[in-house]
Amino acid sequence: xxxxxxxxxxxxxxxxQNEVVKRLEEGADRDDLTKLGTAAVIDASxxxxxxxxxxxxxxxxxxxxxxxxxxxxxxxxTSGSVEVLGTDIAKIDDAALRKVRSEHxxxxxxxxxLLPHRTVRDxxxxxxxxxxxxxxxxxxxADKWLKAVGLEGWGDKFPEQLSGGMQQRVGLARALAxxxxxxxxxxxxxxxxxxxxxxxxxxxxxxxxxxQKTIIFITHxxxxxxxxxxxxxxxxxxxxxxxxxxxxxxxxxxxxxxAQFVHDVDRARVLTANNVMEKARQTVSNQNGPRVALRSxxxxxxxxxxxxxxxxxxxxxxxxxxxxxxxxxxxxxxxxIIKPAAQTASPDDLLIDLFLPSSETPxxxxxxxxxxxxxxxxxxxxxxxxLGNQNGNDEAxxxxxAAEWPEPVDSGLIDQVLxxxxxxxxxxxxxxxxxx
Amino acid sequence: MENIRIPVGTWVxxxxxxxxxxxxxxxxxxxWLFSLLIDILTNVLVDLHPLVIILIxxxxxxxxxxxxxxxxxxxxxxxxxxxxxxxASMQTLALxxxxxxxxxxxxIPVGILAARNDTASTIIKPxxxxxxxxxxxxxxxxxVTFFSIGVVPGLxxxxxxxxxxxxxxxxxxxxxxxxETVEAGQSFGAxxxxxxxxxxxxxxxxxxxxxxxxxxxxxxxxxxxAGMVGADGLGKNVVEAIATQNLPLGVEAGLGVVxxxxxLDRVTAALGNAKDYPASLVAVMRRRxxxxxxxxxxxxx
Numbered sequence: 217x218x219x220x221x222x223x224x225x226x227x228x229x230x231x232x233q234n235e236v237v238k239r240l241e242e243g244a245d246r247d248d249l250t251k252l253g254t255a256a257v258i259d260a261s262x263x264x265x266x267x268x269x270x271x272x273x274x275x276x277x278x279x280x281x282x283x284x285x286x287x288x289x290x291x292x293x294t295s296g297s298v299e300v301l302g303t304d305i306a307k308i309d310d311a312a313l314r315k316v317r318s319e320h321x322x323x324x325x326x327x328x329x330l331l332p333h334r335t336v337r338d339x340x341x342x343x344x345x346x347x348x349x350x351x352x353x354x355x356x357x358a359d360k361w362l363k364a365v366g367l368e369g370w371g372d373k374f375p376e377q378l379s380g381g382m383q384q385r386v387g388l389a390r391a392l393a394x395x396x397x398x399x400x401x402x403x404x405x406x407x408x409x410x411x412x413x414x415x416x417x418x419x420x421x422x423x424x425x426x427x428q429k430t431i432i433f434i435t436h437x438x439x440x441x442x443x444x445x446x447x448x449x450x451x452x453x454x455x456x457x458x459x460x461x462x463x464x465x466x467x468x469x470x471x472x473x474x475a476q477f478v479h480d481v482d483r484a485r486v487l488t489a490n491n492v493m494e495k496a497r498q499t500v501s502n503q504n505g506p507r508v509a510l511r512s513x514x515x516x517x518x519x520x521x522x523x524x525x526x527x528x529x530x531x532x533x534x535x536x537x538x539x540x541x542x543x544x545x546x547x548x549x550x551x552x553i554i555k556p557a558a559q560t561a562s563p564d565d566l567l568i569d570l571f572l573p574s575s576e577t578p579x580x581x582x583x584x585x586x587x588x589x590x591x592x593x594x595x596x597x598x599x600x601x602x603l604g605n606q607n608g609n610d611e612a613x614x615x616x617x618a619a620e621w622p623e624p625v626d627s628g629l630i631d632q633v634l635x636x637x638x639x640x641x642x643x644x645x646x647x648x649x650x651x652x
Numbered sequence: 653m654e655n656i657r658i659p660v661g662t663w664v665x666x667x668x669x670x671x672x673x674x675x676x677x678x679x680x681x682x683x684w685l686f687s688l689l690i691d692i693l694t695n696v697l698v699d700l701h702p703l704v705i706i707l708i709x710x711x712x713x714x715x716x717x718x719x720x721x722x723x724x725x726x727x728x729x730x731x732x733x734x735x736x737x738x739x740a741s742m743q744t745l746a747l748x749x750x751x752x753x754x755x756x757x758x759x760i761p762v763g764i765l766a767a768r769n770d771t772a773s774t775i776i777k778p779x780x781x782x783x784x785x786x787x788x789x790x791x792x793x794x795x796v797t798f799f800s801i802g803v804v805p806g807l808x809x810x811x812x813x814x815x816x817x818x819x820x821x822x823x824x825x826x827x828x829x830x831x832e833t834v835e836a837g838q839s840f841g842a843x844x845x846x847x848x849x850x851x852x853x854x855x856x857x858x859x860x861x862x863x864x865x866x867x868x869x870x871x872x873x874x875x876x877x878a879g880m881v882g883a884d885g886l887g888k889n890v891v892e893a894i895a896t897q898n899l900p901l902g903v904e905a906g907l908g909v910v911x912x913x914x915x916l917d918r919v920t921a922a923l924g925n926a927k928d929y930p931a932s933l934v935a936v937m938r939r940r941x942x943x944x945x946x947x948x949x950x951x952x953x
Contacts, residue, residue, distance in 0.1 A: 285835075288839055290835055290838055290839060314841040314842070314843065315841065316841075317838070317839055317840060317841040318840060318841025319841075321839070322839065322840060323835075323836070323839040323840075325832045325835070325836055326832065327830070327832050329830065329832040329833045329835065329836035330833075330836075331833065331836075331850070331851060331854070331855075332855070333854045333855070342836075342840060343840040343841075346837075346840050346841050346842045346846060347841070390840075394840060400839070
């Protein structure tokens with residue numbers, strides 16, 4: 217069951233709100249209705265599942281801050297319904313709504329919204345004080361959460377004695393101390409400078425992995441949205457234009473607006489190896505001998521090949537020169553000449569984490585799953601192309617990826633070696649088996 | 653056109669006559685209460701030895717502002733004493749304080765109402781404009797009708813005249829509280845009352861205190877005019893000086909008003925922005941106790 221469910225939510229400011237909703241439903245443009253009222257949120261529907269970070273992203277004026285305020289009833293909706301844990305918050309009285317806020321939804325604000333006349337501890341304990349928790353108990357809870365956000369020992373200070381980042385930590389501690397299932401964060405990190413913002417984002421992710429809250433996070437910063445969001449709703453002019461995972465938004469934008477929006481995103485921090493990897497073409501099974509390996513390399517005009525066992529478990533790499541030496545010495549299995557690959561990646565690794573492995577070896581970075589099976593490779597060219605490509609899933613140029621490998625041994629030499637060391641028909645038969 | 657005459661004044665006069673005939677008990681009760689309050693405070697201020705009062709007021713200046721303020725208080729109040737304006741000054745001070753207290757008691761709730769309710773605000777605003785711009789002397793006429801001659805009509809006129817800034821500043825202060833902070837209160841499930849007490853009033857305090865400062869200043873200005881209807885004090889001396897072309901008396905009574913005005917202004921200003929006065933006795937004591945606490949904490953550790 218979804219934790220928060222918004223169904224066809226409209227929020228209109230002005231005197232003739234219902235008329236504006238009616239006209240919008242009939243398909244009118246909101247800019248033609250400014251005389252009747254300002255439509256801040258138009259026909260917004262989405263569901264937020266337990267334990268996910270749902271990011272609402274849009275530029276200023278897109279209605280995202282108004283939308284988040286309809287979720288805890290700070291603004292009542294003009295039309296449509298908001299259900300929190302199955303309760304339609306428009307249908308309950310003020311006291312019941314306050315109870316829902318106090319017990320189920322807490323909020324973190326853009327400009328912290330701390331009470332300057334109260335100490336940090338009293339601020340963090342505010343929600344509990346409203347709920348009527350005894351002083352000793354709420355102070356204990358406040359100290360616990362201040363510690364969790366890294367503010368141990370600051371409880372007796374006043375908010376003005378803290379830096380912006382620290383003040384927002386108090387805001388976060390205040391919301392966490394309420395122990396609600398749902399956390400609304402309205403541009404919570406937007407007022408902080410970039411380094412602190414990054415730190416806070418990482419801390420939030422860390423806390424979230426322990427706490428598993430349902431977080432609805434508002435931001436205008438796409439990179440922030442991509443970093444934090446399990447799913448992202450993109451808003452424009454009051455409407456939600458796309459809801460999807462960060463990869464969906466980036467690789468399959470719903471319209472030109474979203475495409476333009478994601479244009480500037482740091483793709484390396486959003487796309488994963490899984491999004492860009494290619495089928496591993498240059499592979500050979502270790503059941504084959506060096507002759508098969510060498511023949512495969514010649515076919516693909518490359519100088520090395522990845523070796524797997526028969527369960528596709530990744531073993532390493534063999535080079536053509538090693539193969540030739542090995543054959544000349546009379547070797548018949550590959551096992552002796554397999555070299556470990558410099559580094560393997562997992563499908564969930566971000567592209568940003570593939571640059572270093574990619575720089576350390578001329579070979580494509582092998583991608584292996586949890587069982588160690590080779591599921592794909594990320595050649596350098598693909599990595600670079602993914603950063604520049606507006607539709608990241610487009611196939612990267614295949615021909616050039618081969619060119620990344622070190623200059624292969626002259627094919628004449630390979631033919632010569634193959635002829636020297638054995639029967640051509642046997643080699644061909646082995647090649648049939650080895651081709652994967 | 654010349655023949656059209658709307659007799660507003662006559663209507664108001666008859667309305668007042670009706671009030672006087674029918675709710676006299678109310679005016680009697682107000683007269684009794686107000687004169688009781690004024691009498692008590694005046695008696696205290698006049699009966700105590702001037703030096704005791706000077707000391708108390710100087711100490712208050714030190715507690716809230718600085719030792720320089722205390723020194724200035726001693727010198728200027730001593731000056732009043734030597735001008736033989738002491739009793740009149742204390743009568744005026746009593747009138748001003750009682751008027752200001754009543755005005756604040758009325759103004760703050762009305763200001764809160766205006767801040768929370770747009771309709772109330774729309775209605776209250778022109779009433780305040782009327783109260784502030786109507787020439788102050790005009791209040792004295794019905795005040796005398798209802799409360800006869802003496803200190804009570806002076807007090808009533810003073811309250812009416814001094815009330816508006818109290819209401820305006822309270823409304824302004826509460827409406828000026830950062831909306832996000834109020835939303836924070838709401839989003840944690842606070843009731844409107846909890847938000848008013850826990851968020852709006854504390855954050856609006858500096859503005860409200862500025863309003864109270866204005867109330868006291870206006871009350872002092874009006875207290876002088878109240879001398880015209882027979883309220884004892886510096887005002888009465890000024891009126892007498894005008895009537896008899898007595899410049900020396902006028903100057904001395906006038907200086908008394910100035911000194912009390914400056915004193916009250918400085919003290920109430922410090923009350924609203926305690927943080928701006930690090931030299932005040934309160935701030936010094938607070939720093940010292942914080943230092944001791946920190947020292948104790950380190951010793952413990």
